[in-house]
Every structure is written in structure tokens, then in C-alpha cells.
Amino acid sequence: MAVYTDVTAEDLSAHLSRYDIGELLSFKGIAEGVENSNFLLHATAGTFILTLYEKRVDPADLPFFVGLMEHLAARGLTCPQPVKMRSGETLGELAGRPAAIVTFLEGMWIRRPQVHHCAAVGKALAELHLAGEGFAIRRPNALSVPGWRPLYERARDRADTVANGLAATIAGELDHCERNWPKNLPAGVIHADLFNDNVFFLQNRLSGLIDFYFACNDILAYDLAICLNAWCFSPDYEFDFAKGSAMIAAYQAVRLLSHAEKAALPLLARGSALRFLLTRLVDWLNVPPGAVVTPKDPLEYLKKLRFHQKVGSPTEYGLA
Amino acid sequence: MAVYTDVTAEDLSAHLSRYDIGELLSFKGIAEGVENSNFLLHATAGTFILTLYEKRVDPADLPFFVGLMEHLAARGLTCPQPVKMRSGETLGELAGRPAAIVTFLEGMWIRRPQVHHCAAVGKALAELHLAGEGFAIRRPNALSVPGWRPLYERARDRADTVANGLAATIAGELDHCERNWPKNLPAGVIHADLFNDNVFFLQNRLSGLIDFYFACNDILAYDLAICLNAWCFSPDYEFDFAKGSAMIAAYQAVRLLSHAEKAALPLLARGSALRFLLTRLVDWLNVPPGAVVTPKDPLEYLKKLRFHQKVGSPTEYGLA
Numbered sequence: 001m002a003v004y005t006d007v008t009a010e011d012l013s014a015h016l017s018r019y020d021i022g023e024l025l026s027f028k029g030i031a032e033g034v035e036n037s038n039f040l041l042h043a044t045a046g047t048f049i050l051t052l053y054e055k056r057v058d059p060a061d062l063p064f065f066v067g068l069m070e071h072l073a074a075r076g077l078t079c080p081q082p083v084k085m086r087s088g089e090t091l092g093e094l095a096g097r098p099a100a101i102v103t104f105l106e107g108m109w110i111r112r113p114q115v116h117h118c119a120a121v122g123k124a125l126a127e128l129h130l131a132g133e134g135f136a137i138r139r140p141n142a143l144s145v146p147g148w149r150p151l152y153e154r155a156r157d158r159a160d161t162v163a164n165g166l167a168a169t170i171a172g173e174l175d176h177c178e179r180n181w182p183k184n185l186p187a188g189v190i191h192a193d194l195f196n197d198n199v200f201f202l203q204n205r206l207s208g209l210i211d212f213y214f215a216c217n218d219i220l221a222y223d224l225a226i227c228l229n230a231w232c233f234s235p236d237y238e239f240d241f242a243k244g245s246a247m248i249a250a251y252q253a254v255r256l257l258s259h260a261e262k263a264a265l266p267l268l269a270r271g272s273a274l275r276f277l278l279t280r281l282v283d284w285l286n287v288p289p290g291a292v293v294t295p296k297d298p299l300e301y302l303k304k305l306r307f308h309q310k311v312g313s314p315t316e317y318g319l320a
Numbered sequence: 321m322a323v324y325t326d327v328t329a330e331d332l333s334a335h336l337s338r339y340d341i342g343e344l345l346s347f348k349g350i351a352e353g354v355e356n357s358n359f360l361l362h363a364t365a366g367t368f369i370l371t372l373y374e375k376r377v378d379p380a381d382l383p384f385f386v387g388l389m390e391h392l393a394a395r396g397l398t399c400p401q402p403v404k405m406r407s408g409e410t411l412g413e414l415a416g417r418p419a420a421i422v423t424f425l426e427g428m429w430i431r432r433p434q435v436h437h438c439a440a441v442g443k444a445l446a447e448l449h450l451a452g453e454g455f456a457i458r459r460p461n462a463l464s465v466p467g468w469r470p471l472y473e474r475a476r477d478r479a480d481t482v483a484n485g486l487a488a489t490i491a492g493e494l495d496h497c498e499r500n501w502p503k504n505l506p507a508g509v510i511h512a513d514l515f516n517d518n519v520f521f522l523q524n525r526l527s528g529l530i531d532f533y534f535a536c537n538d539i540l541a542y543d544l545a546i547c548l549n550a551w552c553f554s555p556d557y558e559f560d561f562a563k564g565s566a567m568i569a570a571y572q573a574v575r576l577l578s579h580a581e582k583a584a585l586p587l588l589a590r591g592s593a594l595r596f597l598l599t600r601l602v603d604w605l606n607v608p609p610g611a612v613v614t615p616k617d618p619l620e621y622l623k624k625l626r627f628h629q630k631v632g633s634p635t636e637y638g639l640a
Contacts, residue, residue, distance in 0.1 A: 012428075026424075026520075
């Protein structure tokens with residue numbers, strides 16, 4: 001649930017006068033996003049999302065995020081499209097925060113994805129990777145391999161309170177990833193957080209991708225590995241071969257994986273599992289007193305990591 | 321902020337199949353209401369609000385609340401109109417909670433109301449009082465005079481930690497209200513909570529009244545007294561005669577106050593100030609650890625109460 005900043009009708013109406021989207025009809029703070037305040041707006045020109053960027057977001061990153069959505073939408077990807085002010089700018093200020101208005105995407109996220117959902121995500125991910133080409137601004141991935149050890153160090157002393165031997169497991173995996181992480185795979189703009197709740201479907205058709213606030217430049221196949229982890233495990237965390245092969249096949253129908261990318265997939269999947277294990281573990285160990293948001297279970301990603309550690313060949317993910 | 325219950329797209333889509341509002345296009349949990357979970361729905365037939373009634377609401381009261389909105393909307397009042405299922409029912413069940421879907425009202429609540437807003441509220445309140453006639457279900461006001469002493473008893477021991485002498489002030493006022501509260505004034509359905517955030521405006525025209533979850537049967541003029549307290553004081557809690565007289569005149573243009581109602585207005589205003597002072601004080605003294613909602617300042621109502629205690633004649637509220 002995320003409405004950290006109070007916005008008045010009076011201030012928002014005045015803010016909208018900078019845009020060509022007509023009069024404000026209504027706005028509601030919505031329980032979406034964790035880092036920012038989001039409002040659903042009805043204006044005479046349609047429905048929009050207003051985002052106020054809160055202090056957890058570095059203002060220096062905003063041109064990347066907003067520019068990327070503009071870049072992707074211009075290339076036909078169905079993602080929120082930033083609305084320009086009459087001045088031509090997409091980033092404004094409201095209630096003392098940087099603010100952007102983007103188009104609203106109809107659709108709902110799917111709690112229990114089926115094989116065809118996973119295929120749709122694979123296709124959309126490859127389209128995103130192609131659409132990202134030529135985007136001028138760069139943003140390194142703060143949560144790639146060099147970012148993992150500091151997370152581990154924050155969690156190390158208390159990791160074993162969550163699961164016996166967890167600190168040692170992470171330490172070993174971290175060493176393995178640091179030593180073996182691939183250096184020369186195709187890279188570009190990745191979403192880096194394409195979980196269920198960031199993909200909308202309408203009548204079983206993918207209707208849009210949202211939440212580009214982890215997007216960055218990194219290995220493209222690493223993004224696919226994140227999606228395999230996020231979408232292709234059963235509720236009891238067994239890898240679902242049908243989902244994995246459907247996702248990979250749909251991805252490759254749009255963008256073929258190179259031999260090197262295929263060979264790296266098990267390692268990228270391990271790294272991706274480790275990344276979410278680490279961030280969830282740190283969140284789990286640092287729940288602020290009185291928090292209303294239940295942190296996500298880090299052990300889900302320990303189980304996924306253990307699966308990937310045993311994978312001998314990328315064909316085990318369904319690679320044809 | 322209020323989304324206490326998680327609803328899945330899958331479950332909500334299935335639930336909507338009981339209604340004739342088309343397919344679900346999107347839904348967002350909204351930060352509105354304190355007692356219940358509310359979602360804004362886009363369906364092919366339009367925009368709606370889904371409310372899941374949480375445990376603070378007595379299920380026995382739901383036929384009153386939902387039936388009242390239906391009754392008022394049928395009489396032309398712009399309030400949320402419950403949508404009937406194909407079975408004819410308006411109350412269903414979703415995610416283990418009683419659930420209702422109502423029409424969505426465009427409009428925004430006004431943070432800094434002007435005189436003309438107060439007039440619009442006076443008119444709408446009188447229209448509500450007339451439209452409520454003939455509603456068959458009855459619901460006594462649990463927060464009228466007999467409900468105040470138990471609140472006082474919960475707050476008494478710690479009241480003076482909030483303001484010096486507060487317990488004695490409340491005790492005296494409570495005695496006064498209990499002894500003198502009018503018995504035979506015109507009664508009917510009152511909103512009982514018509515604060516700024518429950519009245520929507522569009523382009524300076526009142527576009528709807530919402531949140532009927534304190535509505536009950538009580539003295540009609542008491543509802544006007546609640547509105548005088550809620551709308552007609554300056555930001556530093558001075559009574560605003562222009563706002564008060566505009567509200568009362570607009571009310572009387574629709575429903576004339578009797579001589580007895582006019583004469584009782586100062587006492588009803590005191591009682592109404594005491595009621596909100598008491599509930600806010602209890603909330604203030606009982607903030608749950610880690611609560612995210614800041615309780616409202618009870619002392620605002622102490623200042624209003626002190627104004628009313630000095631009122632010698634109802635003409636001081638702007639009664640012509």
C-alpha cells in the first residue's frame with residue numbers, strides 16, 4: 001500500500017493545467033507500488049496514473065525511468081506512456097516531489113499463471129529487449145553481482161536465524177557467482193523485476209508491462225533468468241518444465257539466444273535466485289517496527305537456488 | 321489507507337459474473353475509507369467501487385447501509401448506487417467478506433471549503449433528510465447522547481494528559497447534554513458524518529455524497545449541527561459566520577427548520593462537538609503501536625465546543 005504523500009484536489013487541478021488532458025474528474029490514492037505514491041486519475045481526456053517519487057528513489061534516475069517508458073512506448077511496447085506537459089517536459093513537481101503522469105493500462109495481474117501466461121511473458125520480454133535498443137541513457141544495475149556481497153554482509157550475522165546454514169549457503173553461492181559470472185553476453189535495457197504483479201492480462205492476452213523502477217542496463221539473458229524464477233515454479237517451488245520451455249520458446253521466437261547465452265542460463269538463474277534471496281533476506285531481517293507490509297519469504301528463493309544448483313544442462317529449463 | 325483484504329483478479333472476475341456490468345478491465349485497491357477495503361473497478365459497463373466489509377462493521381447493519389444508498393439514489397440524491405446482482409441482491413460475498421458494488425461518483429473533496437461549498441452542503445443535507453423519508457429499516461445512533469458516557473469513561477483517566485482540565489470540561493458538558501438534550505425534535509435518517517472528505521465537488525458544483533457508514537436515525541437538526549462543526553470554522557477554529565449562515569439558509573431553502581429546531585441548535589452543536597471530541601480523544605489515547613494512520617486532533621473539537629458554550633442565541637450561527 002503506497003500513498004506516502006497527501007495531494008489536494010486544489011493542488012492537483014492546478015498541476016493538471018500544465019497538461020492537455022482536460023479537467024480533473026476524480027483521483028484516488030492506490031495501493032500499488034512500494035517506493036512511490038500512486039494515484040489513479042480520471043480526467044476528461046481519459047484515465048491516467050500520477051506518480052510522486054518518494055525519497056527512496058534517486059532523482060538522478062528519473063530521466064532514465066521516464067525516458068525509458070517513453071522510448072519503449074514509442075516503439076510499440078504496451079507500457080505506461082509518460083504524458084508530456086505543454087512545455088514538452090514529462091517530469092514535473094507536485095507536493096514537493098518529482099511527479100510524472102503516465103497513461104493508464106487496463107488489465108490485471110495473474111495470481112496463478114498458466115503455461116500460456118508464461119509464454120506471453122517470454123514474448124513480451126524479448127520485445128522489451130529489442131525495443132530497448134537505442135535508448136540513450138544508461139543506468140548500471142545496482143543489484144548485479146557487485147551489489148550482492150554488501151547485502152550478504154548486512155544479513156550474514158543473522159541469516160542462520162532464518163534457516164540453518166543459510167549464511168554458508170549464500171557465501172558459497174556468492175563466491176561461485178563472483179568467480180564465474182559471464183562477461184561478454186549481449187547486454188541492453190532489462191526490466192529486472194518482471195514479476196506477476198508487473199504484467200497485466202486482459203482476457204488471457206498480455207495487455208501491458210508496468211513498473212520500470214528496477215530497469216537498468218545488464219545482461220539480457222539475466223532478465224530471462226529472473227522471469228524463469230518468477231513465473232516458472234509451482235506453488236511448492238518445483239520448477240515447471242512446461243512453463244519454462246513455453247517461456248523460452250516464446251522469447252526465442254522474437255529474439256534468438258546465442259550459444260553462449262544458452263550455456264550461461266543455469267548460472268544466470270542461480271545468480272538471479274541469489275539476488276532475490278539476498279534482498280528478501282535483508283528486508284526480512286529489517287522489518288521496521290509496526291510495518292504493515294509483510295516482507296516476502298526469502299526461503300522461496302533458497303529453494304529455487306537449490307534447484308538451479310543441481311541443473312546440469314540448460315535443456316533442463318526447456319531450451320530446445 | 322484501507323485495503324485489508326487481498327482480492328485476486330481470478331476471484332473478482334468470477335464474482336462479477338453474477339452482475340450485468342460486463343467484463344473486468346482493471347481494479348485497484350484505493351486508499352479510501354478506514355473501516356472497509358475499497359477497490360476501484362473498471363468494467364466494460366463503466367467504473368464502480370467494490371467494498372469488502374471488514375470486521376469493524378456489524379453485518380447486521382449492512383442491509384441498512386446498502387438499502388439506504390439504494391433508497392436515496394432512487395429518490396434522486398447523488399450518492400453511490402448499489403448495483404444489483406442478476407439475482408436481485410445487492411449484498412454478496414467475496415474473499416470471505418460481505419461485499420457490495422456501487423456506482424462510482426466522479427468528483428473530489430475540497431480541502432479548503434469556501435462559503436459556496438458550505439451552501440451546497442446545506443442544500444444537499446436537507447435533500448438527504450427529505451429523501452430519507454419512508455426508508456423502512458431503522459438504525460439507532462450508537463454515537464448519540466447515551467453512547468457518550470462510555471466513551472468518556474474510557475478516556476477519563478488519561479484525558480488531562482491531552483489538555484489540562486479536559487476530563488472536567490467533558491464531565492460538565494456531558495452532564496449538561498444528558499440533562500437538556502431535546503426529546504421531540506423532527507427525526508429521520510441522518511448522515512452523521514458529512515465531513516469534507518465525504519462530499520464531492522466537480523467544477524464547484526456538488527457532485528455527490530459518499531460514506532453512509534455512520535448513517536442512522538436521529539434528530540435531523542443534529543446532522544446540521546455536525547455540518548456546522550465540520551465545515552463552518554476557520555483553519556484556526558473560529559466560527560465563520562458567512563459559512564454558517566450560507567449553510568443554514570441553503571438548508572432552509574429545501575427544508576424549513578421549526579422554531580424548536582432553531583432554538584435547540586446551540587445545544588445540538590455542543591453535543592456534536594462533544595461527540596467528535598470524545599471519539600477523537602479515545603482514538604488519540606489508543607493509537608495501536610506502529611499505526612500508520614495519524615489520529616485526528618481531539619483539541620480541534622474542544623475549541624469548537626468552547627465556542628458553542630458561549631453562544632447565547634441561534635442567530636449567532638447565522639440563522640435569519
